[in-house]
Amino acid sequence: LSTGPRLGEQLFAGNCVRCHGIAGRGVTRAGDNGSLGPPLHGVGALAADFYLRTGYMPLADAHDQPTRSRPSFSDAQIKAIVGYVASLGGGPPIPRPDKSSGDIGRGRELFTEHCAGCHQVVGEGGILPGAKAPPLSRATDVQIAQAVRIGPYVMPKFSTRDISDSDLNSIIAYVDYAKNPTDAGGWGINHLGPFPEGMITWLIAIPLLLVTCRLIGKKARR
């Protein structure tokens, strides 16, 4: 393998070209091998870096939903492919979010409004018709910022008019907090919300109390 600018092109040719076409022109008509893929002109370093570092790409079957897995390439290889994809037709660069300037409270509000419908309010993920919303427990700050802007798979995308960069910092600060929230009450019950908590009260704690009362009463009667 060579190094430098040629490396990215070679890796692309070896791993991506089957679905994304020569020079990233895309494959929009299924060939003999059934491979299909969108063109990559203008997606930029932002999207390429996201899909490679989350292990979303390369995808075994073009019709599958990409899921998080170990990246298939080394850091240097990813940088090379990202550089090549960016050279195909411009596009946005890799974002540099700064969650320390974000506000967790504001982030929770924004997350509830824009994200929680699919990803649940603490980012546990969920199921939707035709797709799974992934959990955000392993998403890095940069990956969250990238996903918001590109909307991976069937997620809507959000422009800077919908979610400004400073709001995005707040969202990242909140997601980071939600990875390990302070469970003041003790057991978080997987952070599934008030319904499981109520269920545990009704189905476990209250029967336990009733049984205890009954045992005490029985003994006292003699």
Place this chain on the structure above:
Amino acid sequence: MRRPLRWFVAALVLARAVKPRREQRPPRERIIPAEAPSPRAELVVAALLLGSAAAAVLAIVAYAAQWSTQAFGGPLAGALALLAAAFIVAAEHLVVTEELEEEYPPDEHPEAEDDLSALVRESGDRITRKGLIGGAAAVAGTAMGAALVTPALSMGPALNTSLLNESPWHRGRALVDEFGKPLRADDIEQGAFYTAFPHGAVRMDIASPLILIRLEQSLIHERRAWAPEGILAFSKICTHAGCAIALYRNPKFGLTQPSHALVCPCHYSTFDPTQAGKVLFGPAGRPLPQLPLRIAPDRTLQAAGELSGPPGPSWWGVRRP
């Protein structure tokens, strides 16, 4: 230091001296039979009570020292449990208990009961047309019941369903965003989704909120004329139970990914924006009402007509088309 102590002892002695002697009463016969005292049980109860006190103090310490919530709640629960244990031991071993059964007294005046039933029977003798009175009473009861049930009609229009079609959306009504700013065609980007309201109308009205998306025009199969430049507007209220449509399934590459859809987060009713809001999945029984749009010369968005159906939830088939 010594002086207050002396005062204290003096006060104690004085209080004892001043306290009036109890009058000696003649000993009464006991009601409850005497049982032997149980010093061991007393000791156990006292120990449990003191243990409870210690646990409660520990809870206070935990709070003051700002230990974890559990370090506060645990001892507090322990204090309550020890208190309960003290009560149980006291009830079992110290307090005398006995079970008493009270016999139901025998009938004292059996003949009076016969008199009473005769009295009731004979008081009705005066009524000759029992059917008439009974019938009238039945009519009164029925009418009264109907009168009480009538207000239930206020819960929804059962007879006049045309009210359900009322909406602030008419030809020429401008679309504004949540801050009241007019929405322009160029604000609506592909891949994102937006909420719109009617300019100068009540937002709380169930017919007011819209969800806006922009699609490639070639993707739109039905009502292409309603979507200038590919901008589509639908009622944001799900036709199933009236939740807000808050999810937008937005494929980037239609050949391998599920199609565009508007999804309700409550029960996952899924509507197809490219086919006039057709239900693709879920419990919704009718399509999502669509609003035809037009772009004014100043590029702002306006309604080009009325919603395609009554907006809002459906029940009893009332809103079925």
